[in-house]
Amino acid sequence: MILTRLVKATSGWSPVLRIGMLVVGLALALGLPWMMYPPIALDIVAWGLFAVALDLLLGYTGMLSFGHAAFWGSSAYATGIIAKQVGLPFYFAVLGGALVVAALALPIAMLCVRRSGIYFAMVTLAFAQMIYFIANQWRAVTGGENGLQGVPRRFFGVDLTDSFYFYYAALPLLLLGLLGAWRVVHSPFGRVMVAIRENQARARALGYPVDRYKVQVFVLSAFLAGVAGGVYAVSHGFASLQEVYWTTSGKVVVMNILGGMGTLWGPVLGAAIIVQLEDYLATAGIDATNLVTGVIFVVTVLLFRRGIWGTVRYLVRSRTATRHDSAADEEDAEAESRPAPARQG
Numbered sequence: 308m309i310l311t312r313l314v315k316a317t318s319g320w321s322p323v324l325r326i327g328m329l330v331v332g333l334a335l336a337l338g339l340p341w342m343m344y345p346p347i348a349l350d351i352v353a354w355g356l357f358a359v360a361l362d363l364l365l366g367y368t369g370m371l372s373f374g375h376a377a378f379w380g381s382s383a384y385a386t387g388i389i390a391k392q393v394g395l396p397f398y399f400a401v402l403g404g405a406l407v408v409a410a411l412a413l414p415i416a417m418l419c420v421r422r423s424g425i426y427f428a429m430v431t432l433a434f435a436q437m438i439y440f441i442a443n444q445w446r447a448v449t450g451g452e453n454g455l456q457g458v459p460r461r462f463f464g465v466d467l468t469d470s471f472y473f474y475y476a477a478l479p480l481l482l483l484g485l486l487g488a489w490r491v492v493h494s495p496f497g498r499v500m501v502a503i504r505e506n507q508a509r510a511r512a513l514g515y516p517v518d519r520y521k522v523q524v525f526v527l528s529a530f531l532a533g534v535a536g537g538v539y540a541v542s543h544g545f546a547s548l549q550e551v552y553w554t555t556s557g558k559v560v561v562m563n564i565l566g567g568m569g570t571l572w573g574p575v576l577g578a579a580i581i582v583q584l585e586d587y588l589a590t591a592g593i594d595a596t597n598l599v600t601g602v603i604f605v606v607t608v609l610l611f612r613r614g615i616w617g618t619v620r621y622l623v624r625s626r627t628a629t630r631h632d633s634a635a636d637e638e639d640a641e642a643e644s645r646p647a648p649a650r651q652g
Contacts, residue, residue, distance in 0.1 A: 347583070359574050369505075370525070376550065386537035401480060420525065438551050
């Protein structure tokens with residue numbers, strides 16, 4: 308009875324609500340350059356995809372990675388090298404950088420999934436620091452401390468020097484990445500991810516190859532992070548050591564916790580808040596960016612344990628489920644109060 312009521316409660320409003328949210332989200336994505344400086348708008352969407360990529364690993368599979376900056380930054384360097392040296396349009400350069408990162412993530416994943424919890428997080432951090440050391444020392448390719456500069460925005464002969472037009476040229480890549488993440492979450496594969504997060508031993512007992520699923524999620528997450536990092540590098544015209552530094556990994560973890568893990572929309576919201584906050588503080592000449600961000604993070608964790616979007620979603624679902632349960636109880640009471648039909652014969 309409870310399960311039946313829950314299905315009735317969610318089946319009525321979820322599709323409408325989801326379609327409405329997608330329409331609003333798409334409208335906001337299309338209108339962002341009109342509401343703020345276009346490079347900042349593109350940073351929000353790129354960091355949003357990066358945060359969603361980590362959310363697949365952290366929020367849906369329960370694997371905390373402190374090394375995702377390695378994939379974001381490696382793709383930024385690879386995309387820049389492909390765009391400069393090969394001269395391909397930035398679409399192909401970004402996809403090439405993401406594929407390089409996926410190939411890099413595969414052996415790392417196969418080693419990392421042997422550990423869990425804090426040990427998994429520390430191993431990913433160790434690999435990320437190795438990537439940082441290579442990027443710093445391989446100056447002939449990466450530029451070392453000076454970074455890889457002069458990444459072009461080639462796009463089939465179209466002039467994209469104006470950041471406003473580049474935003475709309477790059478937006479389809481990022482939206483396709485977000486759509487891919489949404490499709491994965493709402494697929495049978497996504498259900499297995501959640502099962503691994505909730506009870507890894509039970510998922511293994513049911514016959515699922517848990518380690519193989521973890522490797523696949525890890526590589527997919529790295530690929531989406533690579534797409535976001537490649538677009539970010541082309542947008543700014545350079546790739547620097549900051550992209551592969553461990554603080555970048557910490558920053559995207561904060562975005563997930565701030566917005567709400569395991570929600571997809573939450574990480575995007577967290578990315579928007581952090582990027583806009585950093586831009587506002589930098590414009591105002593305030594140097595204590597990390598202090599302000601840390602205070603907001605602590606307040607959010609104390610007041611919204613599920614994150615901002617996660618808390619809103621929980622309250623909406625609880626209220627809707629309560630309303631439908633009350634309606635179902637009234638229907639049951641009305642049915643019980645009706646007189647039984649008289650027997651004939």
